Amino acid sequence: MFAIGLGLAPRDFRSTLTRPRALLLGLAAQMVLVPATGVLLVAIQQPEAAIGLGIVILALCPGGASSNILTRLAGGDVALSVSLTAVTNLLSVATLPVLSVLAARHFLGVELAAVEMRQVLLRVALIATLPVLLGTLVRHLAPAAAARHEPMVFRAAFALFLGIVGWAIVGSIEVLRDGMLLLGWQLAFLTLLLLGLGHGLGWLFGLAAPQRIAVGIETGVQNGALGLAVGSLLWADGAGFPLYATPSAVYGALTYALTYPLVILLWRLRRRV
Numbered sequence: 001m002f003a004i005g006l007g008l009a010p011r012d013f014r015s016t017l018t019r020p021r022a023l024l025l026g027l028a029a030q031m032v033l034v035p036a037t038g039v040l041l042v043a044i045q046q047p048e049a050a051i052g053l054g055i056v057i058l059a060l061c062p063g064g065a066s067s068n069i070l071t072r073l074a075g076g077d078v079a080l081s082v083s084l085t086a087v088t089n090l091l092s093v094a095t096l097p098v099l100s101v102l103a104a105r106h107f108l109g110v111e112l113a114a115v116e117m118r119q120v121l122l123r124v125a126l127i128a129t130l131p132v133l134l135g136t137l138v139r140h141l142a143p144a145a146a147a148r149h150e151p152m153v154f155r156a157a158f159a160l161f162l163g164i165v166g167w168a169i170v171g172s173i174e175v176l177r178d179g180m181l182l183l184g185w186q187l188a189f190l191t192l193l194l195l196g197l198g199h200g201l202g203w204l205f206g207l208a209a210p211q212r213i214a215v216g217i218e219t220g221v222q223n224g225a226l227g228l229a230v231g232s233l234l235w236a237d238g239a240g241f242p243l244y245a246t247p248s249a250v251y252g253a254l255t256y257a258l259t260y261p262l263v264i265l266l267w268r269l270r271r272r273v
Contacts (some may be wrong), residue, residue, distance in 0.1 A: 009190065012085065014144060016272060017256065019081075021207070021212050022077070022202070022211040022214070023083055023084065023087075023204065024152065025083040025112075025201060025202065025215060026198075026209070026214070026215045026218050026219070027082065027084065027088065027091075029201055029215060029218070029219040030062060030063065030084060030088045031088065031091060031095070033194075033197060033198075033201075033219065034059050034194060034219060034222070035056070035059045035060050035099075037059065037190065037193065037194060037197070038055055038058065038060070038186030039056060039059070040058050041055065041186070041189075041190055042055050042056060043194075045186065049107040049108055050107070050108070050243040050244045051183065051243065051244065051246065052216060053103055053104060053107040053108060053244040054227075054231055054243070054244035054246055054247035054248060055183075055186075055187075055190075055247045056103045056107070056245050057100055057103065057227050057230050057231055057244065057247075057248065058101050058187075058222055058224065058248045058251055059222070059229040060092070060096050060100060060103075061092070061093070061096065061223045061224070061225060061226045061227045061230070061248075062085065062087045062088035062089045062092045062096075062222070062223055062226070063077055063084065063088060063089075063217075063218045063221055063222060064083075064085065064089075064221075064222075064224075064225065064226065065085075066221055066222030066223070066255055066259075067081060067084075067085060067217050067218050067221040068081050068082055068085055068262050070217045070221060070259065070260065071213060071214050071217050071218075072265055073260075073263060074193025074210070074213050074217065074263045074264070075210065075213065076210050076212075076213030076214040076217060077208075077210040077211045077214040078092055078211070078214070079175055079216065080210075080214040080215070081214040081218055084214070084215075084218045085218070090146070096190055096230065102190060102220070102232055106158055116229075116262055117257070132139075169217060175263050181251050183246065183247055184250060184254065187250055187251045187254055188254055188258055190261050191221075191251070191255070191259060192262075194219050194220040195216050195217070195219065195220030195259075196216075196220075197218025197219060197220075197223075198215050198216035198217070199215070199216030200203060200213050200216075201215065201219075202215040202216060205233045211242075213217075217223060217263065220259070221255060222251065223260060224248045224249070224251040224252030224255060225248075225252060226248075227245070227247070227251070228245050228248040228252065229250055230248075231245025231246075231248055232242045232245050
């Protein structure tokens with residue numbers, strides 16, 4: 001996220017705020033369209049209660065670092081992507097605990113507390129925003145040095161990011177294998193549908209191509225790690241792997257196996273046109 005910030009200047013954020021249509025559209029898509037689509041998918045497919053709860057929790061999660069990195073790789077509006085991530089993460093501090101508890105009551109018929117979850121969400125919001133702001137500050141104070149080193153820093157950070165993801169996948173391979181067989185095609189469909197809906201909304205409202213890319217990716221890419229944390233916090237028994245955290249775990253693996261290659265491929269094809 002620091003590397004993302006190095007590629008941004010304060011004027012990029014000012015441009016986003018002075019022309020807020022793309023920001024408001026992205027917020028509406030992330031906070032309304034994504035949860036509604038997740039609930040609709042569960043209503044149509046009627047999975048077992050714990051899995052349904054897990055899918056709804058995932059759909060309630062905001063975007064994370066992955067959406068910003070993907071937007072950067074795809075040539076989208078990174079400042080818009082970062083702004084959407086920051087705002088939706090802050091909004092989720094209020095919405096995600098309450099809605100997750102209501103979803104648990106609906107699917108499982110149990111009452112759960114939401115207090116611990118807010119602490120996790122606040123940490124996530126800080127992790128998503130502070131490094132970007134620090135990188136932007138460095139870019140503002142030393143623009144020439146930041147411009148010179150930003151590509152190298154981004155490549156190194158991206159390689160480290162992939163290494164961490166690979167380590168996490170290897171460490172959870174059994175859970176992911178079973179979950180992929182159970183949920184893989186459903187979550188792949190949900191991801192592709194949301195990517196298309198977000199991009200289509202941008203086109204419908206006349207956004208420029210970089211903004212459409214940012215809104216599409218922010219709509220289609222959720223923070224699976226946060227969904228995993230929320231599912232674990234809701235786990236009443238405290239033993240074993242929580243079944244309603246499984247959709248987020250599987251989704252996280254799918255993001256790197258499906259979404260990254262797809263977005264990079266589409267970006268390369270678009271550059272050739």
